[in-house]
Amino acid sequence: MNPKRICLITNYNQYESKRVFTAELAKALDECGIATLILDWAKSKSTFFKQIQDFKPDLLLSFNSFQPLSNGEYIWDILKIPTLFVIVDPVIYYANIPPSPYLYLSCVDRNDAQMLADNGYTNVFFWPHATSTKPLTYEERIYDVVLTGSCYDYESLKESAPPQLLPILDAATELVLGPNCISIAQAIHSTWHLANLPQQEIDFKQLFYLIDYYTRGLDRINLVKSLKDCKVHIFGELGQDHPSAKKSWDYYLGNLPNITLHPALNFSDALKIQRQAKICLNSMPFFKNGSHERILTSLEAGALPLTSDSIWTHEQFSHLNDILIYTPNSYSHLNELIQNLLSNPQQLQTLISNGRQKVISHHTWISRARGLCPLDPCQRAKPFGNRFPPSGQ
Numbered sequence: 001m002n003p004k005r006i007c008l009i010t011n012y013n014q015y016e017s018k019r020v021f022t023a024e025l026a027k028a029l030d031e032c033g034i035a036t037l038i039l040d041w042a043k044s045k046s047t048f049f050k051q052i053q054d055f056k057p058d059l060l061l062s063f064n065s066f067q068p069l070s071n072g073e074y075i076w077d078i079l080k081i082p083t084l085f086v087i088v089d090p091v092i093y094y095a096n097i098p099p100s101p102y103l104y105l106s107c108v109d110r111n112d113a114q115m116l117a118d119n120g121y122t123n124v125f126f127w128p129h130a131t132s133t134k135p136l137t138y139e140e141r142i143y144d145v146v147l148t149g150s151c152y153d154y155e156s157l158k159e160s161a162p163p164q165l166l167p168i169l170d171a172a173t174e175l176v177l178g179p180n181c182i183s184i185a186q187a188i189h190s191t192w193h194l195a196n197l198p199q200q201e202i203d204f205k206q207l208f209y210l211i212d213y214y215t216r217g218l219d220r221i222n223l224v225k226s227l228k229d230c231k232v233h234i235f236g237e238l239g240q241d242h243p244s245a246k247k248s249w250d251y252y253l254g255n256l257p258n259i260t261l262h263p264a265l266n267f268s269d270a271l272k273i274q275r276q277a278k279i280c281l282n283s284m285p286f287f288k289n290g291s292h293e294r295i296l297t298s299l300e301a302g303a304l305p306l307t308s309d310s311i312w313t314h315e316q317f318s319h320l321n322d323i324l325i326y327t328p329n330s331y332s333h334l335n336e337l338i339q340n341l342l343s344n345p346q347q348l349q350t351l352i353s354n355g356r357q358k359v360i361s362h363h364t365w366i367s368r369a370r371g372l373c374p375l376d377p378c379q380r381a382k383p384f385g386n387r388f389p390p391s392g393q
Contacts, residue, residue, distance in 0.1 A: 010039070059081070
C-alpha cells in the first residue's frame with residue numbers, strides 16, 4: 001500500500017495531545033505530497049461517514065481509540081478501508097479490538113508491538129513519537145526544572161487493590177522500578193505465582209493497570225523528592241483514571257519548599273512552558289523499549305530532558321552527551337547532577353544543542369511521515385527493528 005489520500009480522525013483526550021499530534025502529522029503528510037482530511041468526531045458526527053466517502057481515502061488514521069458501532073462492527077470493516085490505529089499508550093488498554101485484515105496497528109514501544117504480534121495481529125509495526133519543529137527564539141528560561149503531567153495517587157490505589165494481588169504488586173514494582181528495563185508484562189510473568197492462584201483466575205489487564213499506575217505515581221513522586229535543592233515547577237492535576245484517586249500533588253509534595261504547584265495545562269500550553277524551562281522531567285516506567293513525546297518536545301523547545309530509561313532512548317541518545325537518563329529507584333545522584341548543570345549554563349546548552357540536532361534530524365513528524373509511506377508488506381516483515389540511526393550517527 002502506498003496511500004495518496006489519508007483521512008485523519010481525531011477526538012478529545014485529556015490535555016488534548018492527540019489533536020495536536022493529528023494536526024502536526026497532517027502537515028507533514030501534506031509536505032510529503034499526500035492529500036489529507038482531518039475529521040473531528042465531536043464536531044462532525046452527523047456527516048462523519050459521508051465526509052469520509054466523499055474524500056475517498058486510501059487510509060484512515062487515528063491516534064484516538066476506536067469504539068465499535070451499535071452492531072459491534074468497527075469502522076474499517078464497515079467501510080472496507082485500511083485503517084491505522086496509532087497507539088501512543090500501553091497497548092494492553094486496547095486489547096479488546098479484534099484483528100482485521102483492514103486494521104493496522106502501530107506502537108511507540110517495541111515490547112508492545114511484539115505483544116500484539118504474539119497474540120495474532122499481523123499488520124503491526126513500531127512507530128515512535130515525534131515532534132514538530134520551529135526556530136528557537138529568545139525566551140527567558142524562568143523555570144529551572146519543570147514537570148508537566150498528572151499525579152497518580154499510588155497510595156490509595158494500593159489500598160484499593162485486592163489483597164491477593166499485593167505480593168505481585170510489591171515484587172513487580174521492584175522489577176519495573178529497577179535496572180535492566182524490565183517491562184510491566186515481563187514483571188508480571190516473573191511474579192504472578194506469588195498470588196497463589198491459578199493463572200486463569202488472575203485478571204491480567206487489572207493487574208497490569210495496578211502495576212502501571214502504581215509505578216507511575218511512585219516514580220514521579222520519588223523523582224521530584226530527590227531534587228531537594230532544585231526549584232521544581234509542576235503543572236498538572238490528579239489523574240482520575242481510577243475511582244480510588246483522592247490525593248494529588250499537594251498531598252505528596254505540597255509541604256516541600258522547593259516545589260511550586262501550578263494548574264494543569266493543555267498540551268499546546270505545556271509546549272510553551274518547555275520553551276521557558278531549562279530541564280524537563282519525564283517519568284515513563286510503562287515504556288521500557290519505546291519513546292515518549294516529552295523527550296522529543298523538550299529538546300526541540302531548547303530544554304534538556306531528564307527521563308527514565310528505555311532501551312530505545314539509550315539507542316537514540318547518549319546520557320550526559322545530549323540527554324539525561326536515570327534508572328528508577330536510583331535517584332541519589334540526580335540532585336547534584338542537576339545542580340551542577342544549572343550552575344554551568346555552557347555545559348547545559350551543549351547537551352541541549354546536541355540532543356536538539358538529533359531530534360531535528362530523526363524524530364520530527366516529517367521523518368515519521370516518510371517512514372509511514374509506503375506502508376507495505378516489506379516494511380511489515382521486520383516491524384520491531386530500529387529504523388533510526390543509533391546514537392552518534
